[in-house]
Amino acid sequence: MTPLWQRLSPLARGVFLLAVLAFVALPKQSRAIEVDLSSHLVAITAGFSGDKILLFGSINSPGEVLVVVRGPDADFKMHRKEQVAGIWMNTATMRFEKIPSFYAIAGTGPLEEIASPTTRALNGIGFDHIGLELPVTKAAGRIAEQWKDSLLRNLLRAGNYQLASAEIVFLGEHLFKTEFELPANVPTGSYSVSVYHLREGQIIDARTTPLSVSKIGAEAEIYDYAHHQGTMYGIFAIVIALVSGWMGHLAFRKG
Amino acid sequence: MQIYLPIAEISVDIILLLAMGGGVGFLSGLFGVGGGFLMTPILILVGVPPAVAVATQANNVIASSVSGVFAHWKRGNVDFLMGWILLAGGFIGSTVGVGIFTLLKNLGQIDLVISLCYVIFLGTIGLLMMLEGIKAVSHRRKTGGARRGKLHEHNWFHGLPLKVRFRKSRLYISALLPLGIGFFVGILSAIMGVGGGFILVPAMIYMLGMPTAMVIGTSLFQIIFVAANVTFLQAVQNQTVDIVLALLLLVGSVLGAQFGTRIGAKMQGDWLRLLLGALVVMVCGKLFLDLLVTPADFYSLEMVR
Numbered sequence: 001m002t003p004l005w006q007r008l009s010p011l012a013r014g015v016f017l018l019a020v021l022a023f024v025a026l027p028k029q030s031r032a033i034e035v036d037l038s039s040h041l042v043a044i045t046a047g048f049s050g051d052k053i054l055l056f057g058s059i060n061s062p063g064e065v066l067v068v069v070r071g072p073d074a075d076f077k078m079h080r081k082e083q084v085a086g087i088w089m090n091t092a093t094m095r096f097e098k099i100p101s102f103y104a105i106a107g108t109g110p111l112e113e114i115a116s117p118t119t120r121a122l123n124g125i126g127f128d129h130i131g132l133e134l135p136v137t138k139a140a141g142r143i144a145e146q147w148k149d150s151l152l153r154n155l156l157r158a159g160n161y162q163l164a165s166a167e168i169v170f171l172g173e174h175l176f177k178t179e180f181e182l183p184a185n186v187p188t189g190s191y192s193v194s195v196y197h198l199r200e201g202q203i204i205d206a207r208t209t210p211l212s213v214s215k216i217g218a219e220a221e222i223y224d225y226a227h228h229q230g231t232m233y234g235i236f237a238i239v240i241a242l243v244s245g246w247m248g249h250l251a252f253r254k255g
Numbered sequence: 256m257q258i259y260l261p262i263a264e265i266s267v268d269i270i271l272l273l274a275m276g277g278g279v280g281f282l283s284g285l286f287g288v289g290g291g292f293l294m295t296p297i298l299i300l301v302g303v304p305p306a307v308a309v310a311t312q313a314n315n316v317i318a319s320s321v322s323g324v325f326a327h328w329k330r331g332n333v334d335f336l337m338g339w340i341l342l343a344g345g346f347i348g349s350t351v352g353v354g355i356f357t358l359l360k361n362l363g364q365i366d367l368v369i370s371l372c373y374v375i376f377l378g379t380i381g382l383l384m385m386l387e388g389i390k391a392v393s394h395r396r397k398t399g400g401a402r403r404g405k406l407h408e409h410n411w412f413h414g415l416p417l418k419v420r421f422r423k424s425r426l427y428i429s430a431l432l433p434l435g436i437g438f439f440v441g442i443l444s445a446i447m448g449v450g451g452g453f454i455l456v457p458a459m460i461y462m463l464g465m466p467t468a469m470v471i472g473t474s475l476f477q478i479i480f481v482a483a484n485v486t487f488l489q490a491v492q493n494q495t496v497d498i499v500l501a502l503l504l505l506v507g508s509v510l511g512a513q514f515g516t517r518i519g520a521k522m523q524g525d526w527l528r529l530l531l532g533a534l535v536v537m538v539c540g541k542l543f544l545d546l547l548v549t550p551a552d553f554y555s556l557e558m559v560r
Contacts, residue, residue: 075559150554219261234490245321248509
């Protein structure tokens with residue numbers, strides 16, 4: 001039997017959290033930031049077509065809030081097309097290693113205004129500080145800049161990276177909420193959701209809470225099987241195809 | 256209703272997949288071809304990664320060919336000797352083809368090569384088929400009867416050694432010929448995610464000189480095994496066979512193929528050829544245009560595991 005909590009919709013869970021926070025966080029004022037998510041586990045099942053995660057939190061003193069969601073590191077390949085004999089084909093490939101597979105920022109204002117350049121650099125906040133630059137040995141100067149810009153543009157377009165500069169909404173003086181969207185092709189793995197409390201561009205407190213995105217159930221098993229038992233998987237696929245083709249024939253012969 | 260495909264790693268509408276399977280299955284039954292040449296581009300269009308589309312479609316081709324071959328077998332329209340020789344070539348060819356596929360995938364050129372193969376091979380065949388169909392249809396209109404020519408033309412390749420007598424097809428030709436055709440089509444079927452019927456069928460008619468009635472059953476017979484080989488190798492080497500996607504397409508295509516076969520049996524061969532040719536030319540034209548159009552972004556992204 002599923003716990004009541006899991007049967008609630010993300011919105012209902014969010015509202016519930018909000019109520020709890022309003023009750024608990026305000027009178028105590030023990031920590032500068034309290035934060036929680038509508039769900040710490042995003043399960044990719046058969047019906048998965050993206051998900052929304054609600055984040056609720058409170059701060060006990062005035063200031064700005066910044067939320068950074070970072071996915072597990074991954075390697076990406078970028079191809080550049082050129083016209084060769086009238087046809088567009090990939091003529092250059094660049095590999096970007098160990099960069100976040102997902103990165104979303106939301107703040108109470110534009111990132112440049114609420115966090116100082118030093119703060120951003122020291123804490124690795126913002127697209128300029130997450131290692132999208134190619135090593136100088138691979139490309140330099142204007143070429144390197146073009147590759148980096150294109151990488152960022154593609155990641156933003158794919159929904160892997162998101163920049164919502166003023167999406168945090170305050171509900172009253174202390175409570176805030178925001179929402180971020182995980183696309184249907186969201187990378188799986190361990191995510192971290194960091195919430196920063198800033199004043200005059202400096203971080204005065206921060207909290208990080210985990211978020212896990214994983215394939216659950218049949219989807220996960222099929223994926224694992226395909227990648228670890230390729231031989232059996234291949235035979236299985238062939239048998240299924242043979243049987244269904246034969247069954248199609250039988251069904252129609254009788255009918 | 257959306258369903259998440261575990262290997263393609265995207266979610267797609269189930270109804271759309273069933274309809275695609277049904278539509279392509281109908282056409283494949285109608286024309287006696289695997290239907291892969293339509294399904295693979297459509298899958299790519301829907302957002303399935305090309306590598307997954309090609310490998311999964313190979314799996315799907317097995318089912319539609321099995322479902323189609325029984326009907327031809329019952330009518331005695333399968334030349335098994337010819338089928339086995341084509342198959343031997345096809346096995347080697349498709350193994351080489353999957354190797355080439357893996358290499359091109361690593362080089363980042365697989366999408367281009369898939370498209371080019373479609374445009375060049377499929378486009379040429381489609382154009383020829385269409386012209387032939389037009390000629391035959393208009394000729395019949397004028398004379399009011401079918402033209403009866405020579406049984407088949409004699410070319411240089413009829414002088415090759417290792418001659419074998421194919422009783423069913425009433426042919427006495429070199430075994431190297433079907434072996435070579437099988438090999439070439441095997442490579443193409445691995446790279447393009449097709450059974451290869453579109454090349455096999457005309458090659459068997461025009462190069463081998465097989466009776467048309469025998470061609471479809473025999474090609475389906477050999478396609479089953481070549482597609483099985485491609486599926487297996489793709490699953491082992493590239494992990495790109497999506498069973499969930501294949502199953503959903505199967506349901507539609509097996510049903511569709513049965514209807515197609517029935518209607519195809521009632522239609523005239525020339526008209527079938529004309530229609531299939533036109534369809535093929537349209538698919539290839541679209542792919543060719545896509546290669547010529549300036550891309551919105553010169554850079555493209557690929558996540559590596």
